[in-house]
Amino acid sequence: MSAETPLLEGRRFEDVAVGERLPVVELPLTVYRLVMAAGSNRDFNSIHHNSEYARATGAEEMYANTSFLMSAWERSVRDWMGLAGRIRGIRGFRMRSFNYAGDTLRVVAEVAATRLEGDVGVVEIAIRCENRSGVSVGPGVVEVELPRRTDDGATADTTTADTTAADTTAADTTAADTTGQETP
Amino acid sequence: MTAAADTEQDWQADWQPVIDAIGTDFAEGAITWGGDAVERGAVRRYLEPLELDCALHTDPEVARAAGHADVTMPATGVIAWTIPAAWQPGQVLFDSADRDAQPVHSAINNADMTLGPRTTGFFGTDIEVDFLRDVIAGERIGRRGKTLLSCKPKETAVGRGAFMTWESEIVTEELEVVGRIRIGTYAYVPHAKDAGKAGKGDAS
Numbered sequence: 281m282s283a284e285t286p287l288l289e290g291r292r293f294e295d296v297a298v299g300e301r302l303p304v305v306e307l308p309l310t311v312y313r314l315v316m317a318a319g320s321n322r323d324f325n326s327i328h329h330n331s332e333y334a335r336a337t338g339a340e341e342m343y344a345n346t347s348f349l350m351s352a353w354e355r356s357v358r359d360w361m362g363l364a365g366r367i368r369g370i371r372g373f374r375m376r377s378f379n380y381a382g383d384t385l386r387v388v389a390e391v392a393a394t395r396l397e398g399d400v401g402v403v404e405i406a407i408r409c410e411n412r413s414g415v416s417v418g419p420g421v422v423e424v425e426l427p428r429r430t431d432d433g434a435t436a437d438t439t440t441a442d443t444t445a446a447d448t449t450a451a452d453t454t455a456a457d458t459t460g461q462e463t464p
Numbered sequence: 465m466t467a468a469a470d471t472e473q474d475w476q477a478d479w480q481p482v483i484d485a486i487g488t489d490f491a492e493g494a495i496t497w498g499g500d501a502v503e504r505g506a507v508r509r510y511l512e513p514l515e516l517d518c519a520l521h522t523d524p525e526v527a528r529a530a531g532h533a534d535v536t537m538p539a540t541g542v543i544a545w546t547i548p549a550a551w552q553p554g555q556v557l558f559d560s561a562d563r564d565a566q567p568v569h570s571a572i573n574n575a576d577m578t579l580g581p582r583t584t585g586f587f588g589t590d591i592e593v594d595f596l597r598d599v600i601a602g603e604r605i606g607r608r609g610k611t612l613l614s615c616k617p618k619e620t621a622v623g624r625g626a627f628m629t630w631e632s633e634i635v636t637e638e639l640e641v642v643g644r645i646r647i648g649t650y651a652y653v654p655h656a657k658d659a660g661k662a663g664k665g666d667a668s
Contacts, residue, residue: 288530307514316513320506321544322499326564333564338622346588348513351540355516363520363530367539367595374590374648 290362292429293401302389321347341380372420482580497606499549534601590648607632625652
């Protein structure tokens with residue numbers, strides 16, 4: 281997060297604690313959703329939209345593709361951090377089992393580590409996909425940069441900041457902390 | 465040494481040329497460009513199956529307020545937006561009316577592997593990505609190079625083959641490096657009982 285980045289709504293580095301759980305994202309893997317996903321992320325391999333074909337390759341059903349699963353991690357992190365953060369790395373995105381049509385994908389995550397790199401707040405989020413068979417993708421890490429909050433309630437990168445927006449962000453963060461988070 | 469051990473050694477030895485090539489850029493620096501530039505409509509469609517609500521990707525005014533020239537591509541879009549076009553004018557893509565017939569060629573396969581045993585099974589195992597900066601609508605990105613970082617022969621439940629890790633740079637048309645992606649794959653010869661079920665070039 282550069283010093284020139286204007287203030288945006290979303291989570292601040294100082295608001296984050298190790299062990300904090302992100303809201304669980306649930307994505308029912310309907311055929312409809314998987315077909316939309318294949319069309320939008322351009323992975324048209326038939327194993328992702330054709331049950332008959334997928335079964336011929338040894339799978340039980342058509343299953344979600346890599347782009348969709350990885351972007352589900354992005355959805356989870358973006359839901360949590362809002363507009364202010366930036367995703368800068370994904371590690372440990374390991375395919376462990378198929379995520380079949382007819383199952384529900386659950387993205388489960390929590391804050392694993394925080395650190396400062398100069399003025400940049402860096403948060404490592406431990407994250408994984410689960411389905412009816414257990415962990416299906418990961419566990420891995422999404423690394424994000426979050427803006428910092430200064431002592432006066434504004435942020436460290438306030439080129440166009442106003443404190444009203446910062447106060448609103450704080451209120452939203454509190455609300456997010458108390459919504460239905462589940463045990464990873 | 466038993467005959468079985470000899471066989472074991474032989475099939476792994478077939479992968480030695482690939483192991484020796486660790487560090488080689490199999491693409492020789494060539495860039496594989498995505499089929500299209502990043503554009504607002506495609507970004508919106510990318511978000512739909514995810515139900516991902518982020519104004520940076522949909523609202524140009526919000527994106528501009530954040531210092532961007534236009535809406536940003538979701539970070540994980542580096543995969544989708546570096547897949548080349550499926551079809552070019554003049555090409556025949558579908559040459560069969562069979563229900564499950566595959567296109568004549570696919571951008572997602574292992575067909576360009578020039579060393580080691582011929583394999584028919586192939587799937588992706590893991591991915592790491594570094595996102596150096598956001599990609600903006602209007603930019604076109606591609607994957608430059610395909611450097612082999614590791615090769616480990618291993619027999620698994622589905623066949624005999626090797627786990628390999630490949631690294632590419634994500635570049636813009638101005639050749640700015642905006643990311644790096646490392647993709648793990650398993651290329652294999654299916655066990656006899658699975659030979660008829662071999663993967664169809666799946667890298668996903």
